[in-house]
């Protein structure tokens with residue numbers, strides 16, 4: 001079984017080889033949120049998205065690029 005870390009909660013959608021989109025729900029187990037899909041032999045483990053510990057500055061070279069991941073103001 002392979003393990004995949006996800007940052008979505010509570011439902012994980014993933015694609016099977018036959019193009020089925022399958023949804024599994026995370027459940028708390030041993031203090032972690034996990035979901036298992038027996039059909040594709042995958043375990044999903046929830047990991048909180050982490051804020052980067054490195055401070056990022058907007059690049060002065062690309063001032064007009066939209067969707068900068070560090071800017072919260074244009075969503």
Ligand SMILES: [Zn+2]
Pocket residue numbers: 014015016022037038039040041042
């Ligand atoms: Zn699956």
